[in-house]
Amino acid sequence: MTSGLADNVRKYRRTAGFSQEGLAEASDLSLSTVRKVEQGGDARVETLHALARALGVTTSALFVTEAPRSVVGPQDDANRQHLAELRRALMPPIGLLPHVAELTEASELDATKQRVRDARALYEQDRYSSVAKMLPGLLRSSEAAVAALEGEDQQHAVKARSQVLLMTGQFLTQVRQYDMGYYALAEAIKLAKESDQTHTAATGVVGMCWLLLRQDRFDECEALATQTAAEIEPRLSSATTQHLAIWGELWLRVAASARRNNRPDEAKHARRMAASAAEAMGREDMSFPDHWGGFGPATAKMKAIEDALLDGDARGVIRQAGEEELSAKGLRMLGGVTANNWNRHRLDVARAHVLAGAHQDAVDELTSIKSRAAGWLTHQPMAAHIVTDLLATRKRTLTQEMREMAAHLGVTG
Template sequence: MSTGLADNVRKYRRTAGLSQEGLAEASDLSLSTVRKVEQGGHVSMETLHALARALNVSTSALFATEAPKSVLSTQDEANRRYLVELRRALMPPIALSAPLSEPVEAGELSSIRQGVQDGHALYQADRYGAVAKRLPSLLRTSEAAASALDGEEGQHAVIARAHALLLTGKYLTQVRQYDMAYYALAEAIRLARETGQTQLAATGVVGLCWLLLRQDRFDESEQLAAQTAVEIEPRMSEATPAQLAVWGELWLRVAAAARRNNRPDVANHSRRMAAAAGGALAREHADFPSHWSAFGPVTAEAKAVEDLALVGDARGILRRADEGPLSAKAVKNFGRLSANNWGRHRLDIARAHVLLGSHQDAMDELTNLRDTADVWLTHQPMARRVMTDILKTRKRTLTEDMRSMAAHLGVAG
């Protein structure tokens, strides 16, 4: 963790008149953890959130801007090689006159639309490698079509291009290639706005807020989502399900950013707005491409449970998972979570089991996710944190399944 962050924590602690022991007690953390932070050690976002609550400041107030540490990551090096074709297609070199990239024949609009739909289905099926292979061609042919066609057909080509960019940004955010993802999403939003596709542009904003949240840019994520939600607020009696879904997702983004930034009042209000959108839908809604992910009362409830995970309320997580829209018996009435949201919810449950010392229950959750969403799981820091905590706190000898899972997630035993 940066020395600037350590200095900020120390400054706010002293301003509050607290000793390190006092801050540890107020934040419900160990004294060794507080000392680790103030010595520049690495800690989780949950720990920083707990410190911000105890110090009565926003979480982002603890962050600092300074030069990054020199770290050689073999995984980052590998990702640069794996995604070289996608990078070339998304961000080709720009010259003063003629482009440096090879000319590409414009794709048929029907083929581009089908390509986006197929790519989205592969993404939802956790087949990230297949998505990465399809995107370069999709980006090149959609760009060529948008450049070659004019009139009404040209406008449809630009809209198809925006869809291709949105899929690209969503995929790159999932695999944590944030700079490339930002470029794709920003361009998708721009093209959607220029062609009057407000719903598509708002969908892009949902994705961009997710990216900002993953970068710990809480203030910007909250402000962008809230502003967009106000701009597209639907009339409940006339709104389509897709309009309600995107509006509800924006409020989920506001709530997630505000909760992580120690703004509980804003988070609670936003959760109520998302719940209102989910209630208006009555059950989970998914209708690609008018709406890019499932949303409804179950999603709204699952994201509210994430708040409990953030403050370490393990018993609250397990209780809420067995009642209301998230309970097994509610599926018939409310529908199911999307695969990704279901996986994230089960990781919250796994974390709750670890906090309560139920290591085998936590392992059961991880094993089930490995069976159903193998690749997705390897991209989840929460899964690695759960596994790390199991390794640290389990007093008995590790089982073979535990050692296998640790190796799968790249966690040192």
């Protein structure tokens, strides 16, 4: 039985005048991969991107609406159980009567802000279980504070709750609980807009765009990020560093979605805009909670290297990753980058090594990432794809490091 995806690929292939062999050559994929897709097999998004580029259509044009496959098993049960308390605090049941918050004590605003900082520090340290345990209490106490306070104090409480919701949305997106993450981010953006916190709302949009990217919703991500960037466009000569950083991150989201959607001209324009913001800043900015991500010249450079990987230019990725501004000395001069951005960049380098046939170099990169962020690595599908491809293409016996990495990522031969 074929699928709608298979039908779309076949339709566009015939429209373009390709045989299966011709499409395989034009997309730089194996004939077996093209046949597998047209027979209804699963395909990674990077495979669909390569097919779309060869066919001259957007990647989104290949997507279809079909019934999802059943999700069953111990891991699904465990996720529901582990996040039950967080779900109750974030998404309480709604009936005909007004929602009444659970009885809890409203914490002092300064205490709430400090606890958000603590949660962020735990998140950056890869301590996801600790973050999950902190968030329900933060959500309840911040909701109680908004309900209990009035006037200017209530406005400060709303801002604090927006930050709690942003932290919750970011965490849930990281651990791939997208529906809950969407709800948290949407509530954060709504609260921030209602209280005229434009930059906080825009920060929420950056997070929302990250979630959309992870769901392969490229068209929506590009449109949302472009629209928001236009709304908050700064005067480069006088804008604050935080304003420039948020604006630059929005353009990174535009570039990432457009590039994955086979819209290279739009992606290039977005990269130029992000580079303009980074140049105006001069250094990296990680001034949480004013700016939740990390952005600056080094981050813009790392994200631009992704384009070479999407084009299959493995040697280009490796060459650019070794340039001076991304060296240890260069990063120190620019103020450093966030752990998540750096680790994601090094995953790109590991992927490039696999494509270039340098298996040990790829494993060395993964091992280095594991030493810094073992838990983070298990939440990255690209890491599992890298090891899967390595196992499929390596002709010699696996090293002990390779076996250990496969076990850590749950990849079987």
